[in-house]
Amino acid sequence: MKVGLFIPCYINQLYPQVGKATLELLEKLNVEVVYPSGQTCCGQPMANSGYESESIGACNHFVNNFKEFDYIVTPSGSCAYHVKKHYDIIPQTDDVTKVRNNVYELCDFILNVLKIKDLGASFPHKVGVHKSCHGLRGLRLGSCSERVTPEYSYIEELLKEVRGVELMPVKRGDECCGFGGTFAVTEEAISVKMGKDKIKDHLESGVEVITATDTSCLMHLEGLVTRNKQPLKILHIAEILNSNI
Amino acid sequence: MSHAKLASIFNKDEKKVDWHDKALWFVRHKRDKTVHHVKGWEDLRDLGHGIKAHMLSNLDTYLEDFEANAKKNGVEVHWAADAQEHNQIVHKILKDNNAKKVVKSKSMLTEECHLNPFLEADDIEVVDTDLGERIVQLAKEPPSHIVLPAIHKNKHEVDELFQEHLGTKPCDGDPQYLTGEARKHLRQKFIEADAAITGVNFAIAETGGFVVCTNEGNADMGVHLAPVHIACMGVEKIIPKQEHLGVFLRLLARSATGQPVTTYSSHFKKPREGKKMHIVIVDNGRSEQLSRPDFRASLHCIRCGACMNTCPIYRRSGGHSYDATIPGPIGSILSPGKDLTKHSTLPFASTLCGSCSDVCPVKIDIHAQLYKWRQIITKNTPQPFVKKKSMQIMGSIFAKPKKFEKVGKIARWSLRNLPKSVINSKPNTWGKTRDLPTGPKQSFDDWYNERQQNKKND
Numbered sequence: 001m002k003v004g005l006f007i008p009c010y011i012n013q014l015y016p017q018v019g020k021a022t023l024e025l026l027e028k029l030n031v032e033v034v035y036p037s038g039q040t041c042c043g044q045p046m047a048n049s050g051y052e053s054e055s056i057g058a059c060n061h062f063v064n065n066f067k068e069f070d071y072i073v074t075p076s077g078s079c080a081y082h083v084k085k086h087y088d089i090i091p092q093t094d095d096v097t098k099v100r101n102n103v104y105e106l107c108d109f110i111l112n113v114l115k116i117k118d119l120g121a122s123f124p125h126k127v128g129v130h131k132s133c134h135g136l137r138g139l140r141l142g143s144c145s146e147r148v149t150p151e152y153s154y155i156e157e158l159l160k161e162v163r164g165v166e167l168m169p170v171k172r173g174d175e176c177c178g179f180g181g182t183f184a185v186t187e188e189a190i191s192v193k194m195g196k197d198k199i200k201d202h203l204e205s206g207v208e209v210i211t212a213t214d215t216s217c218l219m220h221l222e223g224l225v226t227r228n229k230q231p232l233k234i235l236h237i238a239e240i241l242n243s244n245i
Numbered sequence: 246m247s248h249a250k251l252a253s254i255f256n257k258d259e260k261k262v263d264w265h266d267k268a269l270w271f272v273r274h275k276r277d278k279t280v281h282h283v284k285g286w287e288d289l290r291d292l293g294h295g296i297k298a299h300m301l302s303n304l305d306t307y308l309e310d311f312e313a314n315a316k317k318n319g320v321e322v323h324w325a326a327d328a329q330e331h332n333q334i335v336h337k338i339l340k341d342n343n344a345k346k347v348v349k350s351k352s353m354l355t356e357e358c359h360l361n362p363f364l365e366a367d368d369i370e371v372v373d374t375d376l377g378e379r380i381v382q383l384a385k386e387p388p389s390h391i392v393l394p395a396i397h398k399n400k401h402e403v404d405e406l407f408q409e410h411l412g413t414k415p416c417d418g419d420p421q422y423l424t425g426e427a428r429k430h431l432r433q434k435f436i437e438a439d440a441a442i443t444g445v446n447f448a449i450a451e452t453g454g455f456v457v458c459t460n461e462g463n464a465d466m467g468v469h470l471a472p473v474h475i476a477c478m479g480v481e482k483i484i485p486k487q488e489h490l491g492v493f494l495r496l497l498a499r500s501a502t503g504q505p506v507t508t509y510s511s512h513f514k515k516p517r518e519g520k521k522m523h524i525v526i527v528d529n530g531r532s533e534q535l536s537r538p539d540f541r542a543s544l545h546c547i548r549c550g551a552c553m554n555t556c557p558i559y560r561r562s563g564g565h566s567y568d569a570t571i572p573g574p575i576g577s578i579l580s581p582g583k584d585l586t587k588h589s590t591l592p593f594a595s596t597l598c599g600s601c602s603d604v605c606p607v608k609i610d611i612h613a614q615l616y617k618w619r620q621i622i623t624k625n626t627p628q629p630f631v632k633k634k635s636m637q638i639m640g641s642i643f644a645k646p647k648k649f650e651k652v653g654k655i656a657r658w659s660l661r662n663l664p665k666s667v668i669n670s671k672p673n674t675w676g677k678t679r680d681l682p683t684g685p686k687q688s689f690d691d692w693y694n695e696r697q698q699n700k701k702n703d
Contacts, residue, residue: 009653012690013657051636055640057644133600136599145277148287176600180597194557223675224678
């Protein structure tokens with residue numbers, strides 16, 4: 001199995017520790033991972049802002065980087081979703097179809113391709129899960145509260161096996177945090193209000209650490225937590241699953 | 246004004262935002278509890294979606310069937326291409342019947358056509374009889390929600406409004422007293438009315454009959470007392486057969502308010518003896534929307550308002566921030582089809598979280614349509630120079646790894662070294678109330694290359 005590691009642009013530059021945790025975790029699980037050099041971005045920022053045509057270069061570059069792999073794994077539900085859902089703007093060659101079919105969010109890959117639940121991690125903290133929307137409703141990484149379906153959550157299935165983790169339930173389990181890419185800037189007032197409400201929900205349930213499958217949501221929440229000096233730690237799910245405290 | 250500007254004005258009163266958010270979340274939560282009791286809810290949604298898709302593909306035939314059957318029942322049928330024609334038709338019917346006082350039961354279509362001011366200009370009194378509608382009418386405001394039109398007003402504001410317009414006593418917002426007074430006031434209007442206007446929730450092609458759903462029975466009250474009934478419907482309200490009605494009645498009330506069924510589902514088919522019944526079938530941009538393959542499913546909408554209740558942005562920005570007859574997620578995909586420039590900010594008033602699509606009882610892919618409108622809007626309406634340019638620059642950076650590396654290095658250095666006052670200065674909207682991450686010394690790329698080098702050296 002040839003696995004290509006995709007590290008999204010903002011993780012590469014701003015949160016390299018998330019990339020490190022992802023790589024180390026996959027290696028721990030005996031996956032042969034290759035990190036193709038010269039990666040940039042999946043093209044989502046331009047496309048979601050209405051400039052899909054400006055993202056074509058990024059899309060083609062992405063496909064060229066990853067076309068040779070059986071699986072492409074990334075610590076970002078939203079980027080995986082973007083490749084799957086919106087790469088219809090470039091010609092659907094065999095390479096493009098292959099890349100779109102084989103791109104996986106990290107938890108999804110571990111649980112459903114590797115079929116491993118217990119990763120041997122330990123993390124003795126009260127953890128609150130933020131279910132990032134694109135992973136949740138785009139990739140269906142968990143059941144969604146609007147739909148009448150059996151309940152499940154890949155991220156929580158993995159966290160349940162982590163020694164010492166206490167999963168804290170929140171009131172609005174799958175409401176958006178308000179990041180939304182450029183929305184965070186163009187609709188600043190609403191974005192900030194949504195983030196504040198999200199954090200309040202977690203604080204009220206006694207959470208010590210907020211985690212998610214997407215660093216973008218976490219960057220927004222962390223920005224508010226840091227500014228307001230709130231007693232919360234923000235960690236990507238890969239960092240928890242890779243920890244051994 | 247853009248959605249963002251109006252939303253930030255609404256957000257100045259955080260307590261009110263919290264109250265608005267909680268009130269609508271309560272309805273969304275009630276909806277969840279009710280739908281989870283329905284076995285096969287998801288199948289029911291599929292069925293609703295399928296019937297609507299089939300209807301839209303055969304709209305011409307079903308509309309003609311409906312017209313023929315309604316005429317057989319003794320109903321007069323009128324066709325209106327746009328809002329203006331709709332208003333003129335209604336006006337003429339009222340004139341022909343010497344009707345000066347009209348009671349109306351909630352119809353978003355007449356809101357869309359701005360019927361009230363049109364009739365009022367000719368000294369015809371139009372009274373909206375749904376309590377919420379009446380409240381916003383007295384306040385001279387448009388509805389802020391399609392099912393809960395006055396949800397942006399609390400009971401104290403209603404108290405003041407009723408004192409001013411209905412001469413009620415101050416009651417500290419006592420809902421029982423206020424509704425009692427509204428009831429007295431509206432009963433008088435029902436008795437005096439010369440004509441009743443209603444909307445149409447479902448029109449059945451097979452029978453020529455139609456159904457109006459209300460929780461207050463106001464459609465019945467108006468129609469049963471007045472000599473003339475005018476029902477106004479959009480072309481997409483058609484369903485093929487009577488047997489399909491059960492699907493939609495089950496979906497509608499649960500999605501709208503979490504009720505198993507609307508309190509009054511009033512079935513109308515023919516005029517009573519000596520009375521008149523008219524139906525006005527209105528296009529007003531609908532067939533144009535139908536011609537857009539990416540957006541035609543927006544016409545499936547049964548106007549339950551569930552997408553508004555679930556939308557975290559709607560709940561925190563209020564319906565008026567959308568500045569459109571139909572606000573919220575569904576309005577944001579319907580409105581650009583009518584006026585792309587006026588409504589150009591609406592498809593961006595979303596994080597594309599997808600909750601609207603999942604809650605929609607007839608499975609409209611709302612968030613996917615928001616994404617598609619964004620692509621059209623940036624091409625066809627004037628965009629801020631900075632946004633356009635920055636997208637072009639980003640596009641070129643992400644297509645070239647060397648450029649990306651260079652820019653990344655500068656960004657990380659700046660975040661690490663520049664004073665906070667520079668980073669969080671005015672051009673950086675992010676930094677107004679949020680911190681940016683501290684730029685790490687090494688990118689993942691740097692770390693990985695170093696690691697590979699070390700491995701080689703080992």
